[in-house]
Amino acid sequence: MSTAEPTAADRTVGEPAAADPPGAGRSGPTGPGGPPRMRLADREGALAWIFLMPSVVYILALVAVPFVLAIGFAMSDVTAGDPSFDWVGARNFQAIFDDPVFWQSLGNTFLFTAVSMVLIVVLGKVLANILVADFRGKWLVRFLVLLPWTTPVALSSIAWLWMLDSIFSPIDWVLRKLGLLGTPGAVLGPESNQYWLGEPALAMGSVIAVHVWRLTPLAAVIMMAGLVAIPQDMHEAAKVDGAGYWRRMFEVTIPLVLPVAAVAALFGAVFTFTDMAVVDVLTNGGPNNATQVLTSWAFFRGIDGGDVGQGAAIALFLFPLLLAAAIAILRAVRRMEIR
């Protein structure tokens, strides 16, 4: 592009007379000594469009289009073998509602999300206190605390798969060494292994534990930011006012980090709600669909099973909760701004 020619973006926005391409100040008649002119860098309206465009394109292409496609597929008989689009109305929804596994997945999704969210917030708050504390070697503790969050979910899930192995589980080994497992009369029973991923209740617990393990660091970092933002005066005033540790914690610190904790909780919820890697790697939905969640069930139905229409219909049930979560996050953020 020649530097002497106004660019297309310049001509479409604002007054053409004032539109100078970058660099015109040096080469053109508006050089040093010329009359004062508006340059591209001064025109915020045009700049706003230029800078926003990549993300607008990104959101349209990778969020809006797939979302509309999903709604379309949910009302169609598209399958992996026959991609031609035929309108079938609510038939896919009828089919998934008749399937008890769908209801189990829906229930599991909410259960896993709710339980992990509570644990993530509580443990995140405790970890955040450790992160803000001042002690020798805190950099090492901070590094270790953040490690789970920086590890890709697929990799860490595989590591957990080995940790929870039905025969070689190191957790079971520790329990056996402690005498809690594997001997007659032991607390956890006489069998040599716990079968973490084989028993429905243990499998659900394992999935929740891995979610909590991987999302707690994120919550801790978010809440650490909240803790650090509380003015030191506030803690000192409470100390002089005669409040002990727990009163300061519950009456001053926690109320003041509450908006931030809400953001941490909602992030935790969204990440748990939409994740399928943990379930897919650990249990593949089993045993007997006991750990099946919406995402994994939609994947099995739509991709593995090839029934794209039903898969899309199942996946659409993620939308209402995510919408509610997004609204709640935005409201919590606004509350922080008001204070």
Next chain:
Amino acid sequence: MAVVEVRNLVKEFDGAGGRRRRRSPARRGVRAVDGVDLRTEEGEYLVLLGPSGCGKTTLLRTVAGLEHPTAGDVLIDGHVVTGLPPRARKVAMVFQSYALYPHKSVFANIVFPLRASGMERTERDRKARWAAGLLGIEHLLERKPRQLSGGERQRVALARALVREPHVFLLDEPLSNLDAKLRASARDELKRFQEEIGTTTIYVTHDQVEAMGLGDRIAVLSAGKVRQVGPPVEVYDDPADTFVATFIGSPPMNLVPRDGVLVGFRPEHLLPAGQVRSADPVTVGLAVDRVEYLSGDRHVYGTATGVGEATRVVARLPATVDAPVEAGQQYDFAVPRDRLRFFDAGTGRRTEPERV
């Protein structure tokens, strides 16, 4: 009511990684408080005055129990409280920021110390209303701190401090967040309020007007040491050293070098020779180079001769003195002899008067 005493108090901050992030950036092994001995009287209003970083706030925080001294002791009513936490000391503190709990209503803020002490509900409600009444904030009890003006917040902070009937009030620059007009009326109120309840009060400020106006006595601090303790008049008229002489007073005391001593005199005592009503005036030649007219007073800047070495000095002419003074002229000024103060040029300490 109580007597607060600190004995040979030392507080050293270990600099990088230290626990106080706010006011000691990059201080490496700094002695914020360097061997302070100080004792309040019963029910006294003691003001700690000094420039930023002189250690006055650290001293106050050490009395409150928010800082642990490196050496020395804090005594309240004769009991050593050095190792005790703030809650055991029966002190109340008003912070510069007021540190009101933003999520609690004014009422909940005021009763918070009472709840912490386990007082029963009806009793603490009664106490809170009494404190609110004393400060005239009953109508604000349901509000949140963010809905209050600066002056109202200050009253709430005072009510929260007052409600426990502490032995000692500790006030850390409580007026510095108010605008100038409000500050004057709040200062007056603060003084009357303290006279009414008669609680021993330690007040930290860098503002000499506040210190002179509020204090029964003023302790002037610099670089962690107490330079002088005394009533406002004494600190002003008989400064113990050149630091106190130049820190207090606006414009500060003039200091003229003369044979190893510094001769000091206040700008308001340097007047045209004909205006000095004194049996024994010292004549000062003044080559005026600038005159400022400041709401009634005139500040005259010039070079003084006759007292010692030629030195730039300031004279403050009150509105009642109407002798013409113009820049570029030489005048005869004078200072009453009994208004001259003498300081050692090396140490800055006060010395015996000598004949000028």
